[in-house]
Amino acid sequence: MITTPKVALVTGATQGLGLALVEGLAARMAPQDTVYLTGRDVDRVTQAVGAMPGGGAQVRGELLDVADPEAAGRLAARLRERHQGVDIVFNNAVMRVGPDDDPRRIVDAYTEVNNFGTTRMLRAFAPLLRDGGRLIVVASSLGRLHHLPAELHDRFDGLTSLDEVDEQVAAWRDAVKDGSARAGAWPGFVNIPSKIGQVAAVRALAGRRRERDTERGILLAAVCPGMMNTPTSALWWDVGDAPSPAEAARALLNLALDPVDPAHYGELVRDGQVLPWSPTARTRTATSQ
Template sequence: MSTKVAVVTGANKGIGFGIVKLLLLRYDGVVYLTSRDETRGKEAVTKLEALGLFPLYHQLDIADRDSILRFRDHIEKTHGGIDILINNAGVSAGLEVDSTYEEAKYVIDINYFSILTIKELLFPLLRDDARVLNISSDCGHLSNVKNKYWVQRLSQKDLKVEDVNEFVNWYLDSKKNGTFNREDIADGGTVASYRVAKVALSAVTIIHQKELKGTNISVNSMHPGLVRTGMTGEVGFYSIDDAAKVPVDLVLDAPETLRGAYVWYDGKVLDWYDYNADYYFKTVTLFE
């Protein structure tokens, strides 16, 4: 019987590190800690080894196709497949509403378009009963979008990747052309690039699950809560260890029927399509 394999992207710090730590305590298989920066990744491994926990390490830059290919080839040759894939790697955008096109594209490339490459290159390695979890955000709920056209289009039950890509490119074009309207995005357009990327990520999670119909593979997304990490400026109501619990529960203990879901930090499954809901991210929460 082959060894079970769990992979966590962007795991040298923050929530990813916490997830690796908890998986090492609970999972009956090997756990890969991956990171863009090899030095920082190996430093994270050393920290876990000091606790008597022993992850495997491999460099993985989700924005670099060649890096994903190298990782894919390593996993295929060494293990033959993946049982758990947690797409955690990402970048924040600060609170700036007047970001440049280049800054917006950077945020969206890493938080959204990289997932399409991972789907293309790593999903073929997913074993039967594999579980994929995309770490989204409260910025990823559809209520973050206020533009009526895009609310309606993204609400389609037959939504396709092409629709999501057009939404993302509509936003990027508005940044390039100087036509971005802050009223199109919740909370006066704060962290617009991050919201657009995470809405797209949550939407494509649903699409990817539909594309896997007929398999036993589950793909879900979740908002991990406001966690005290470098990305949030150490502001939040969750520690890294606390924030790791629900993600790990979702990949280890969730029922097989949980598929294509958008899950809140407390484990509650929300209706992602409910654009009138009050689930969008509010910057005021950072200062309360």
């Protein structure tokens, strides 16, 4: 039986978890398949591709800065022309923030990558998914309403479009910039509202695509890789005993390559378990219906 070669893409893939995802995909996919390693610096992309172990799928580099409003769409158009579709997309690009960073100074760049970059990728690549495809947003267990005061839950709960998500993220961003967020109920750690915005984006798009995606065996989900031993995490926490990016990538690769569990669709998943979006929702296991 002749099968169509598969195509995978990882954003933010020149280091850390993104690089580990590319390596893991290439190792587990077939020689006729292609994995795109993307990043915003051409030299780092070239070096990362050159350092890939041999065997498995072909790894190709592509320049992609998700903070550029047009970049995701341009790359999606190129891959449509080359391959007529994609099978696996990991939205992993992230701007990291340290304890000494002033949120008011970095929030513009931070949201352009982490939030608007996410919705740009969802808009550009969801239409390219082939039957059985996976579109996975790397987020965090912080991306749940549990970590917001109840008075702010309606900002992100029940959103029905990516435009609505962008509007709420922009409103929070502007409140950080003018200082009103600090005076109000918003958490001071910008990672919390940002991750909630990412998960809200997945939920909003899933609400529109669920029926058709279910028929086609497509998975759209957010994923929490857990704490990792990386230099950035070490600025905030003791990560001496935390998994390496390669170890953390295993559960994400299983989500991308193993048979789809319908319970995962539109949800935030960690180690095969669906994490509840709100404090009133029940935790579901991967086999729950």
